[in-house]
Amino acid sequence: MKLPRTSIEQWRILQAVVDCGGFAQAAQQLHRSQSAISYTIARLQEQIGVALLEQEGRRMRLTEAGAALLRDAIPIADSLAKLEERAQTLRQGWEAEIRLAVDSLYPTEPLLKTLEQFALLHTGTRLQLHETVMSGTDDALFNGKVDLAIGGAAPPGFLGDWLLDAEFIAVAAPRHPLHQLGRELHMDELAEHTQVVVRDSGSREPRDAGWLGAKQRWTVSRVETSIETVRAGLAYAWLPKHRIKQELETGALRPLPLAAGQRRFASLYLIYADPAAAGPATRAFGQLLQETTAAWRERCHAEA
Numbered sequence: 381m382k383l384p385r386t387s388i389e390q391w392r393i394l395q396a397v398v399d400c401g402g403f404a405q406a407a408q409q410l411h412r413s414q415s416a417i418s419y420t421i422a423r424l425q426e427q428i429g430v431a432l433l434e435q436e437g438r439r440m441r442l443t444e445a446g447a448a449l450l451r452d453a454i455p456i457a458d459s460l461a462k463l464e465e466r467a468q469t470l471r472q473g474w475e476a477e478i479r480l481a482v483d484s485l486y487p488t489e490p491l492l493k494t495l496e497q498f499a500l501l502h503t504g505t506r507l508q509l510h511e512t513v514m515s516g517t518d519d520a521l522f523n524g525k526v527d528l529a530i531g532g533a534a535p536p537g538f539l540g541d542w543l544l545d546a547e548f549i550a551v552a553a554p555r556h557p558l559h560q561l562g563r564e565l566h567m568d569e570l571a572e573h574t575q576v577v578v579r580d581s582g583s584r585e586p587r588d589a590g591w592l593g594a595k596q597r598w599t600v601s602r603v604e605t606s607i608e609t610v611r612a613g614l615a616y617a618w619l620p621k622h623r624i625k626q627e628l629e630t631g632a633l634r635p636l637p638l639a640a641g642q643r644r645f646a647s648l649y650l651i652y653a654d655p656a657a658a659g660p661a662t663r664a665f666g667q668l669l670q671e672t673t674a675a676w677r678e679r680c681h682a683e684a
Contacts, residue, residue: 385427385428388453390424391456391457393406393417393421396417398433398442402439403417403421403440421433428449430443431445432449432450433446462657473660474504474659474660475505475527475660476506478506478508478528478662479508479526480509480510481512481520481521481530482509483512490669490675491669495507498664508526512531512581514532517651519581524653528650528658528666529651530543530649530650530669531649532646538652539651540650540651541650543648543649543650543673545646546620546645546646548643549619549621549624550618550636550641550642551619551628551633551636552610552613552615552634553611553613553633554634556616558616558636564639566638566639570594570616570638573596573616574596574597575596575617576597576598576606578602578603579601598614603620610633650669
């Protein structure tokens with residue numbers, strides 16, 4: 381078996397030189413001497429027999445060959461880093477921290493129940509909770525910010541387990557002009573009134589969801605804000621039924637009598653960032669999420 385002549389550390393240092401623009405800047409960032417950085421790069425170029433860097437003004441830039449080689453080296457370095465993280469997890473047992481992204485559409489009740497039950501299992505694990513909207517969950521997964529996520533359809537490269545189907549209902553306050561018409565409504569009539577929607581928190585490929593044909597549209601960042609806007613009679617919206625259950629029961633919000641499209645559904649999935657590397661705490665938390673969500677689904681079905 382032929383062993384590699386270069387190390388992951390050498391390629392990481394090369395990346396730092398390129399990102400920082402020079403040896404001195406990379407040395408400062410990596411808390412090493414400039415001579416150590418220069419020697420590492422010189423040794424790397426000597427080992428592979430290819431010039432990797434060239435001077436461009438006051439900055440160092442990759443040669444064409446250097447760019448191609450570094451592009452191949454980074455995924456290998458990332459994989460090795462994940463392997464080392466996995467080894468550390470196995471050595472330490474339960475993880476010290478779980479990073480979780482949760483789409484704002486996910487019901488609060490099963491999430492709090494999961495947190496309650498998890499705290500009884502292991503009180504020493506910290507939790508970082510990222511609240512996301514639509515493709516914001518995808519961003520968190522792609523950027524390696526989370527270990528576990530609840531979001532829409534799993535993005536490319538990830539697999540998800542179905543948790544629930546959320547129902548959206550077109551609603552408005554009883555005093556809204558659309559309810560004053562007292563008859564079945566069509567889409568062209570909705571276009572003349574203000575619709576409120578929730579902003580996608582993602583930045584890679586932000587998307588819109590639902591019917592967006594209104595001439596006047598207000599975009600907010602939180603589901604709670606959209607509910608309060610509709611309650612105030614300022615707009616209509618398709619809102620998640622489980623979030624407005626009380627308002628529907630009290631009559632504070634009423635379904636719009638649309639001829640078509642009054643209801644729509646969106647699925648949520650449990651997605652592991654890296655199933656193979658998931659530690660026991662992450663897996664236990666995921667299992668609890670599935671169980672509490674299933675219990676919540678059954679209760680909602682029985683009450684329907």
